[in-house]
Amino acid sequence: MNIAIIGAGKNTEALAEGLANAGHDVFIGLKDTETYISPKLLTFENIFLVSVEDAARESDIIVITTPANEIREVAYMLGDVRRKTIADLSSFNFVRAVSYSNTHNVIKAITNCRNLVKCYNVTGYEDLVNPDFIGATTDMFMAGDSKKSKEVVKLLARDLGFIDCCDFGDGDTVPMLDEMSNCWNNRAVKQKMEASLAYKLVRK
Template sequence: MNITIIGSGNVGGTLAVGFRKAGHSIILGVKDPALPFKGKDLAQEYNFPFYPIQEAVQKSEVIVIAAPAHFAHEIAQTLGDVKDKVIIDTMNAVMKKPAHYANSSEAILDNCNCTDVVKCFNTTGAENMANPHYGDTRLDMFVAGDSVKGKHIATQLAKDIGFADCFDFGGNDKFSLMEQFALAWINLAMMQKMGRNIGFKLLKRQ
């Protein structure tokens, strides 16, 4: 798959490397290619091409957004034509909301012409995206959104980077719940001081 990643910090950089190792082609969408950006060293190390956001978006069928959530609506307005693309939103608007939107995914849907927007890779720390293995057990990932196509692609990508499964959290009406779920991880890791080496695994009785 050709995947454009907007935001190349902790999450975007980690996913870029993981997706590349799984065999996908990665392009970074950056604010200004002439200026420094967080993933510049990674871009050099892994030979990721980088372009201004709109140009980078047009080169891929899948767009991953991993920027501060309160910019979600502004970023969505810069994407250009994304009607036939899938957008995977990794962001959490837990501290600061994008304008008057309840969550980042709703802000994206309302500010571009993409209908295949799903939220995924937001419910755990970037370290777990780099390595979801805990001994013999692998963490699970979760995805929400109305787009069946988007959920199929996000699930495949989650498994590609080592998550055991990617459970369907429901439709667009579950975007905020996914952000609250992320806040539960943040609470345990930070506020309750358990540290970032924790993650969620769903158990099912047979």
């Protein structure tokens, strides 16, 4: 598939590498084409550095990894993406805007995209392409209103090595995922524990 990843930084680079290795064409959409990108990514024939607008236009699926405070600007830059699948992977999600409680609501309101999925792996960027933890694989978590788009996101999660992508429910359950992200951030970052901490659902 043609996949756009909107954003820069370690999460973007890890996702791009993993999805490119799985055989997808990856378009990294940058607000500034002079933004630093790891030279390693430039060795891939199926990774392309383009503008945000071009990445959205060329892709079937759009993955957003930008910080929460950039979501409004990026959403307006995407253009007409109503028929595309958008996976919102932006973290630390509580956007203090007038009528929006989280980035999921911001993207939905601005783009009118109905194929929007909130998705979290809730671990460090190092584990996006190697989600094995002492013999077990960490889980991916998602929420959204489109069953079809959630199936697409689940396939991409498996391409990255995540065996299970847990469906929390419709868009109303997104705040639960936000709280999971905040809990992880508190433990891994604020308490200065290892970044390689992850959530996993276990069954008896």
